[in-house]
Amino acid sequence: xxxxYNFKHWIFILPALVLVISILVYPIFYSIYMSAYDWxxxxxxxxxxxxxxxxxxxFKDRExxxxxxLQLGFIVIxxxxxxxxxxxxxxxxxRDGKFYDVVRALLLLPVFVLPVISGLTWRMLxxxxxxxxxxxxxxxxxxxxxxxxxxxxxYSMVIIQDIWRMWPFMFMFIxxxxxxxxxxxxxxxxxxxxxxxxxxTKIVIPYLRPTIATALLLRLIDALRIFSEVYxxxxxxxxxxxxLLSLYIxxxxxxxxxxxxxxxxxVILLIVALVIAFFIVRGNIQFEGEKG
Amino acid sequence: xRRVISVLLLVFTVFLAFSxxxxxxxxxxxxxxxxxQALKEGIPDFEKQTGIKVVLELIPSGNLLQKIGxxxxxxxxxxxxxxxxxxxxxxxxxxxxxxxxxxxxKVYKKPNLSxxxxxxxxxxxxxxxxxxxxxxxxVYIWITRKDLINDPKNKQDxxxxxxxxxxxxxxxxxxxxxxxxxxxxxxxxFAPFTKQAEGTTAEAIFMFEGFGTxxxxxxxNRVVVALDDKKAVEAINFYKxxxxxxxxxxxxxGHSERIAAFNQGKVxxxxxxxxxxxxxxxxxxxxxxxxxxxxxxxxGSAGASAIRGCWVLGMPxxxxxxxxxxxxxxxxxxxxxxxKLVPKGFxxxxxxxxxxxxxxxxxxxxxxxxxxxxxxxxxxRFPQYAETSQIIRDNWLAAISGKVTPExxxxxxxxxxxxxxxxxxx
Amino acid sequence: MKSKHFRKRFLTTxxxxxxxxxxxxxxTPIIVVFMNSFKRDIDIWARGPFYFSFNFDSYKSxxxxxxxLLSLRNSIIVAVVSTVISIIVGAMxxxxxxxxxxRSKKLIAYSFLIFRMVPQISLVIPLFMMxxxxxxxxxxxGIILSHMSFNIPYVVWLLLPFFAAIPRDFEEAAxxxxxxxxxxxxxxxxxxxxxxxxxxxIFCFLMSWNEFLYALILSSTNARTAPVxxxxxxxxxxxxxxxxxxxxxxMLIPVLIITITLQKYIIKGLSAGGIKG
Numbered sequence: 001x002x003x004x005y006n007f008k009h010w011i012f013i014l015p016a017l018v019l020v021i022s023i024l025v026y027p028i029f030y031s032i033y034m035s036a037y038d039w040x041x042x043x044x045x046x047x048x049x050x051x052x053x054x055x056x057x058x059f060k061d062r063e064x065x066x067x068x069x070l071q072l073g074f075i076v077i078x079x080x081x082x083x084x085x086x087x088x089x090x091x092x093x094x095r096d097g098k099f100y101d102v103v104r105a106l107l108l109l110p111v112f113v114l115p116v117i118s119g120l121t122w123r124m125l126x127x128x129x130x131x132x133x134x135x136x137x138x139x140x141x142x143x144x145x146x147x148x149x150x151x152x153x154x155y156s157m158v159i160i161q162d163i164w165r166m167w168p169f170m171f172m173f174i175x176x177x178x179x180x181x182x183x184x185x186x187x188x189x190x191x192x193x194x195x196x197x198x199x200x201t202k203i204v205i206p207y208l209r210p211t212i213a214t215a216l217l218l219r220l221i222d223a224l225r226i227f228s229e230v231y232x233x234x235x236x237x238x239x240x241x242x243x244l245l246s247l248y249i250x251x252x253x254x255x256x257x258x259x260x261x262x263x264x265x266x267v268i269l270l271i272v273a274l275v276i277a278f279f280i281v282r283g284n285i286q287f288e289g290e291k292g
Numbered sequence: 293x294r295r296v297i298s299v300l301l302l303v304f305t306v307f308l309a310f311s312x313x314x315x316x317x318x319x320x321x322x323x324x325x326x327x328x329q330a331l332k333e334g335i336p337d338f339e340k341q342t343g344i345k346v347v348l349e350l351i352p353s354g355n356l357l358q359k360i361g362x363x364x365x366x367x368x369x370x371x372x373x374x375x376x377x378x379x380x381x382x383x384x385x386x387x388x389x390x391x392x393x394x395x396x397x398k399v400y401k402k403p404n405l406s407x408x409x410x411x412x413x414x415x416x417x418x419x420x421x422x423x424x425x426x427x428x429x430x431v432y433i434w435i436t437r438k439d440l441i442n443d444p445k446n447k448q449d450x451x452x453x454x455x456x457x458x459x460x461x462x463x464x465x466x467x468x469x470x471x472x473x474x475x476x477x478x479x480x481x482f483a484p485f486t487k488q489a490e491g492t493t494a495e496a497i498f499m500f501e502g503f504g505t506x507x508x509x510x511x512x513n514r515v516v517v518a519l520d521d522k523k524a525v526e527a528i529n530f531y532k533x534x535x536x537x538x539x540x541x542x543x544x545x546g547h548s549e550r551i552a553a554f555n556q557g558k559v560x561x562x563x564x565x566x567x568x569x570x571x572x573x574x575x576x577x578x579x580x581x582x583x584x585x586x587x588x589x590x591x592g593s594a595g596a597s598a599i600r601g602c603w604v605l606g607m608p609x610x611x612x613x614x615x616x617x618x619x620x621x622x623x624x625x626x627x628x629x630x631x632k633l634v635p636k637g638f639x640x641x642x643x644x645x646x647x648x649x650x651x652x653x654x655x656x657x658x659x660x661x662x663x664x665x666x667x668x669x670x671x672x673r674f675p676q677y678a679e680t681s682q683i684i685r686d687n688w689l690a691a692i693s694g695k696v697t698p699e700x701x702x703x704x705x706x707x708x709x710x711x712x713x714x715x716x717x718x
Numbered sequence: 719m720k721s722k723h724f725r726k727r728f729l730t731t732x733x734x735x736x737x738x739x740x741x742x743x744x745x746t747p748i749i750v751v752f753m754n755s756f757k758r759d760i761d762i763w764a765r766g767p768f769y770f771s772f773n774f775d776s777y778k779s780x781x782x783x784x785x786x787l788l789s790l791r792n793s794i795i796v797a798v799v800s801t802v803i804s805i806i807v808g809a810m811x812x813x814x815x816x817x818x819x820x821r822s823k824k825l826i827a828y829s830f831l832i833f834r835m836v837p838q839i840s841l842v843i844p845l846f847m848m849x850x851x852x853x854x855x856x857x858x859x860g861i862i863l864s865h866m867s868f869n870i871p872y873v874v875w876l877l878l879p880f881f882a883a884i885p886r887d888f889e890e891a892a893x894x895x896x897x898x899x900x901x902x903x904x905x906x907x908x909x910x911x912x913x914x915x916x917x918x919x920i921f922c923f924l925m926s927w928n929e930f931l932y933a934l935i936l937s938s939t940n941a942r943t944a945p946v947x948x949x950x951x952x953x954x955x956x957x958x959x960x961x962x963x964x965x966x967x968x969m970l971i972p973v974l975i976i977t978i979t980l981q982k983y984i985i986k987g988l989s990a991g992g993i994k995g
Contacts, residue, residue: 007820008818008899009814009815009817009818010814011899012810012813012814012903013810013811013814013815013826015807015810015811016807016808016810016811016830016870016874017811017826019807019863019866019870020830020833020867020870020871023845023863023864023866023867023869024831024833024841024867025910027841027844027848028836028840028844029846030844030847030848031841031843031844033841034844034847036842041358041362042360042361042383042384042387044361044365045365045366045367050854058942063794082967088926089740090639092733092736092737093737100735103737103741104981105977105978105981106744107740107741107744108743108977108981108984109744109745109748109974109977110744110745110748111977112924112928112973112974112976112977113747113748113970113973114927114930114945114966114969114970114973115721115928115930115945115950116926116928116930116945116946116949117751117945117948117966117969117970118640118747120948120949120962120966121748121750121808121966122747123749123952124754124762124959124962124963125747125750126539126748127541127763127957128539128540128765129540130763130764130766130767131767132746132767133749135766135767135768144540145540145541146540146542146543146544146546148541149486149541149542149543149544149545149858150543151695154544164743164744164747168744169310171986172984173910173985176985180317187995188896208507221789221835221959225837225838225839226835226839227839227930227931228873228930228945229932231930231934232930232949233489233765234488235487235489236488237487237488237797238486238487238488238543238689238693239488239542239686239689239690239693239695240488240686246837249839249840249843250931250935253843253846253960254935255678256676256678256679256682256845257357257358257678257848259359259843259846261823262843263844266837266839266841266977267840269837269839269840270836270837270840273836273837274832274835274836276835277832277834277835278832279829280835281831281832282938292764324939349939350939351938351939352938352939352950355938358846358935359938361853362846362847362850363850456737548956548957549951549957550958551957552763552764552957555760555764556763556764571956573919576760577759577956578759578956579764580761
């Protein structure tokens, strides 16, 4: 391959780069700039320079810590369940045949359902007295309840909604990994073989580890920025019991109009996301054009 | 002769066209609902009368503040008039020209304050100055099922149990009794507002003020926390009592849930905002259309406390077209405009229209609006209202849901409010 | 022997039952939306979950709701335009990165991957301020630009391996025939990475179609997209679940068609960096 010093490549790269710099990189720097100010939208002409003070006050803000806690709880509960479900269903469905093809296609549907529709649908299902889910839960002996009216239930339901939507994502990933497994491994993964558990833990899991790690990290990024489903499903309530970090940022920015403060939170979230992104890139994803 | 007349006519029309008092365009930003849609229909008439072209921009009320925040500042404004929801008037007061300084109006006369519904102008007040003009009389009104009240069996049972006559609840005590009574009859006595939204703050203030206390007060031009522990706890306990007679899911009720419950015929009585009332009277979405009576809200031991939430028209200081903008405001407030547009969904701020019997025939709640306005109160007046409201709401919800005791909720509400005041340098 | 055979059949049957149960659970919410779209609002909240009277009232209301139709039109324009532009500039960049050797190559490639991971909520606050300044708020251009902020990095990263996989000979041959740089890209390479383009088009479209936060904050009336409009059906009204379901069904149709028919492309796309808009 010839060395190319005449910068022709920039002709191709520049349009994308210019666009991305103007709608992504520049805004990020602008956001960092905003985060250094005591800046209320109605008093833009009276904004005060604070330096790092916004960041310091964040860690004294109980609501911020609470929303961070909810966000972490969400991730810690939802992701393992999604992974385990996805893993076992992938093993169950790792078979050939038209039936299994159709099943796999159908299972993928929830992943692409619009988050807004998903959140609203779950809200509808959980309405007391006329929601399908409430009705079923009532018949199962849980009593007539407004599930989204009780803090712990509402939080659980938000998580269940996410599990419902996103375990098939883990499933698809793991299934893709499984189907690429060499022949002798595949037999090990058959459900009715002897020593099932042993094979799973000794052979299948080690083989799939990189796949699962990548999938988990991708989910982690998504889970960190979850917004729409929860926003339409509970709006953060009842009380603040489902006010995840992104919802709190939205509230500070666009309900309280403390845009400087909200920008500081956005920057923190951005840093967390970038650190995770860094691990994804380093450990698991290789830039395939590198060798070329 | 005929020719002379037609020439004269022509001259006259040309004269008229050039003599239109204004030849300019104003931009108006308002919330989007039935009222402003109706207003839009009246605009061509206004334009003809004044020569002022009006660009009326309607956006969802949830986006309105953001929009004002970025398009109006002390030295620059994209609009000549903007509408502001009452609690946010203090936050924006510094951007607006006081009503007293608005011009007198060439085509439409500046209205006298006395034509507005009682207390309506308080909505536009901040630190002793009227910074705008109210454009509707928006206030808690009370809706009650008259078919349930008029049922002879209910009447008799109620009388024998409580010793007085069943009717529209006029006091908090009657409200409690009647709610309890109907809960034994398979009807929910009351529908609260408990979602994580402004409506919940309104309920809290409605109760607090009914029991004679308020979260914030202005003393010598300074904002201070003024909540009285004992009265606040009483208010919370009373509301908790009402929740016992409320529908399943009483702790997660917003506008939708309340309207649905009431329209299913499951609720005896509750508050409602006038703008939402037509939905209860729409047979396509309500099983109780025609069975509702309207009144002012029941009164607590300390007097009436109907929550007010008028839309206020503000004129940015930076507007370059203030005279024309004032004309539009006065036209909006005029009797003719109101009378003409009410059938299209307009709600006026004027007493004469609210009390007009013809108007009340199709809209029996107009008189109730007037009555409620008489005892209406504001939510806490404070520039950082959204945060104030959030604190009140969070602690109120924690208390009424039983998560914490009323006493500790009240204490925490006061602490949080004090922290907020301190943070903001008050 | 017989019992073993029996056991195997039993297990297979059990397996199929479990699988069907899982599929049923996964599809129930979607089915409920579909069923409710044929009910009237009032029937849903006044008559319990199993009352059913088939009618098109909800569709009629939604399809005569000018705000919703406008938002649907906006959604289509935004999704299509942001997809097309993202693919054009993204494919060019991806080509530029893979087919030339230069010093900052790796840095640029990884930057695009990292850009993909930026949380929308962090970006929406500065975008809100910038768009106000440049009069882009509540315009389709603004929404399209905001969607390109996640679509372009996605396309660039996704297409890298596709471009890298094309043997060098193609390029050399074309150059010998006298094709220009641009010609090589448009006529030789773009067709060769066809499958990659399909994958990116599917994902850009879906991510844009599903996007909610940017539309919520950066638009009000003119540029409102369908997800925001649908949420608006639950404002200060008796809940319009029927209309909401009808609107939801309409919005789900392209999603379901794409997911089912283009499934084989989708797994590839998933692994290239998350799925959410």
